[in-house]
């Protein structure tokens with residue numbers, strides 16, 4: 001037991017400074033990214049920090065986010081913070097911790113992406129999972145946007161972005177993704193509603209299609225899949241966010257600049 005406690009204290013001493021050491025620069029813009037421990041979210045953190053931004057890099061389990069902690073250890077402008085989309089009190093607490101901190105860009109990247117699987121096939125829908133998909137993919141980004149709206153108003157750029165999936169010709173062309181697709185369709189509607197609500201305050205809302213990005217070790221040699229490298233997808237989305245203007249607020253655009261709606 002004694003040894004165990006010692007190990008816990010040693011871990012805390014090693015990990016805590018990484019999580020709290022960040023030094024934001026007052027003359028740099030600030031971005032908050034959700035789900036930033038891996039995949040597309042991690043690449044957003046990497047590219048924004050390389051460009052000199054202050055980054056609030058959130059994820060569910062900072063203590064397990066080895067790559068992100070390593071990146072933050074090398075860059076004092078990255079702070080790693082815990083944020084679970086299912087934990088609304090935790091989201092409010094994080095917003096309160098950053099009270100007064102301008103946030104120029106909020107990237108609602110985190111999401112539950114899964115399929116095809118039985119619980120998502122019409123005829124055998126798993127309704128507990130239905131609820132979970134909606135709470136993570138739709139209510140989660142909405143809650144984060146509401147909580148950080150005061151911070152966005154203080155920022156210069158004032159952009160809220162969220163990552164969605166395609167529809168129609170851009171959609172997933174096989175069955176078995178019902179919950180994923182419908183929860184993202186709800187997110188699309190929420191984005192439009194936020195755009196209507198916040199237009200007068202110059203807060204811009206953009207819904208982004210990242211393309212098909214191989215974040216889970218997919219075989220990228222299959223040309224028919226039209227995979228987009230994560231570096232290219234994120235670079236494209238950052239450039240869209242950079243130039244986004246209020247007259248386009250509420251619209252959906254693909255990583256390469258193609259308007260979807």
Ligand SMILES: NC(=O)c1ccc[n+]([C@@H]2O[C@H](COP(=O)([O-])OP(=O)(O)OC[C@H]3O[C@@H](n4cnc5c(N)ncnc54)[C@H](OP(=O)(O)O)[C@@H]3O)[C@@H](O)[C@H]2O)c1
Nearest residue numbers: 035039040060084085086109110111113163164212213215
């Ligand atoms: N990759 C694509 O081709 C593609 C295409 C269209 C749209 N998108 C969207 O782009 C976004 C990022 O995709 P990705 O490929 O990077 O996905 P990913 O590799 O599956 O990463 C998902 C991220 O979301 C986090 N997350 C899941 N549930 C969460 C919760 N309850 N609270 C907080 N964080 C949570 C994960 O955290 P843990 O590590 O803790 O699980 C992880 O950081 C997603 O919204 C996805 O739907 C991706």
